[in-house]
Amino acid sequence: MGPHRSLNARLGATLAIAVLLLAACTGDGSGASGAAATDGGGGGDAGGYPDREITFVVPFSAGGPTDTVTRLIAGPMGEALGQQIVVQNVEGAGGTVAAGQVAQAEADGYTVLMHHIGMSTAPSLYEDLAYDPLEDFQTIGLVTEVPMTIIGAADFEPNTLEELVEYVTANADTVTYAHAGIGAASQLCALLFQDAIGVELVAAPYEGTGPAMDDLLGGQVDFMCDQTTNTTSQILAGDVKAYAVTTPERVESLPDVPTTEEEGFGEVQVGVWHGLYVPAGTPDEIVQALTAALQEALTDENVIETLAGLGAAPVSEDQATPEAHTQRLQEQIDLWRPIIEAASAE
Ligand code: ASP
Numbered sequence: 622m623g624p625h626r627s628l629n630a631r632l633g634a635t636l637a638i639a640v641l642l643l644a645a646c647t648g649d650g651s652g653a654s655g656a657a658a659t660d661g662g663g664g665g666d667a668g669g670y671p672d673r674e675i676t677f678v679v680p681f682s683a684g685g686p687t688d689t690v691t692r693l694i695a696g697p698m699g700e701a702l703g704q705q706i707v708v709q710n711v712e713g714a715g716g717t718v719a720a721g722q723v724a725q726a727e728a729d730g731y732t733v734l735m736h737h738i739g740m741s742t743a744p745s746l747y748e749d750l751a752y753d754p755l756e757d758f759q760t761i762g763l764v765t766e767v768p769m770t771i772i773g774a775a776d777f778e779p780n781t782l783e784e785l786v787e788y789v790t791a792n793a794d795t796v797t798y799a800h801a802g803i804g805a806a807s808q809l810c811a812l813l814f815q816d817a818i819g820v821e822l823v824a825a826p827y828e829g830t831g832p833a834m835d836d837l838l839g840g841q842v843d844f845m846c847d848q849t850t851n852t853t854s855q856i857l858a859g860d861v862k863a864y865a866v867t868t869p870e871r872v873e874s875l876p877d878v879p880t881t882e883e884e885g886f887g888e889v890q891v892g893v894w895h896g897l898y899v900p901a902g903t904p905d906e907i908v909q910a911l912t913a914a915l916q917e918a919l920t921d922e923n924v925i926e927t928l929a930g931l932g933a934a935p936v937s938e939d940q941a942t943p944e945a946h947t948q949r950l951q952e953q954i955d956l957w958r959p960i961i962e963a964a965s966a967e
Contacts, residue, residue: 670730670907671704677897678734679710680719681801682829686848687716690765690895691735693927697918702910712828715804717743717750720898724752728900730907733761737895741953743804745961754950761897761911762941763949764919767933768872769810769891770852771881773844773862774837782864782884785844790820799825799833799845806893807833809957810846810867813889816964837861848893849875849932867891872932894936894953896946908943916941 677695681687691708699706711719716739726732740754752758771782779785789796800808807830815822827833830847837845838860846867853874856863863878867890871880881889897915899908918924919935928934939945 684831
């Protein structure tokens with residue numbers, strides 16, 4: 622599986638420092654709403670599910686934002702289900718390795734994928750994706766909405782987004798930005814940023830923005846775009862510079878950070894959404910049990926407070942459903958395809 626050739630060309634320069642990568646090393650229960658459930662069968666008895674440990678697969682490194690959200694909800698979801706949930710990080714290819722693995726897993730509710738916006742962008746970025754996000758998965762429900770931030774290393778020269786644009790334009794061959802692989806939110810955001818300023822920059826790919834943040838703090842890379850769930854504490858501590866948030870409104874927990882729109886780059890807008898998936902064909906009763914547990918976890922005080930402190934929020938109950946999730950996935954696939962194709966073609 623590989624990215625489209627046009628994007629490959631655009632990102633060719635990024636491979637120069639790929640070595641850095643190594644351094645870091647539907648149904649509402651009715652089964653009628655999700656495309657996969659509709660097509661894939663489902664049905665049947667949950668048969669005492671769950672009667673053993675459940676694995677939540679995270680498609681990026683431990684310590685990153687997707688990992689943080691997963692571990693946060695795994696506790697209360699496990700309590701609601703009466704079984705322990707273990708978290709497994711399966712990194713690689715911007716989240717597509719993990720998704721491909723879960724698509725092939727037993728459809729028994731014991732292997733659950735947490736993924737983000739990358740589930741909707743991968744079909745536009747990879748020519749020969751090993752799975753179809755709509756056909757090969759059953760959605761469980763949306764989990765969170767998370768803004769992104771454009772941040773820089775503490776000693777990186779630019780102090781504002783305007784200065785960042787000036788600086789990277791003048792130093793395009795030497796400035797490095799981190800991302801978590803083609804298909805990651807950080808890469809999508811960087812693609813939009815480069816497209817907006819008309820400059821191609823040198824990427825440092827990682828397998829998650831957890832390790833990318835370590836290198837940003839160490840000054841090995843200059844800047845990156847990442848979810849507030851991974852950047853808020855470093856911004857508030859002054860350990861990184863915050864240039865902008867990528868949402869239409871400022872983020873409550875980061876009141877001093879301007880939006881990209883305020884700074885004149887409104888086209889760089891991306892909000893990250895997370896959702897849970899099981900393989901297509903998972904019995905409806907199991908899907909229902911997971912959805913109910915998700916909805917319960919999203920009302921947990923600790924989940925709400927922790928997410929708020931990190932600039933994020935749980936979705937409302939009507940969004941934590943297979944129908945809403947499938948609809949979002951379809952809409953986002955349709956939304957991002959032309960944007961990615963246009964940005965990649967330049
Ligand atoms: N924030 C990462 C991304 O760029 C993924 C992660 O490490 O959670 O998509």
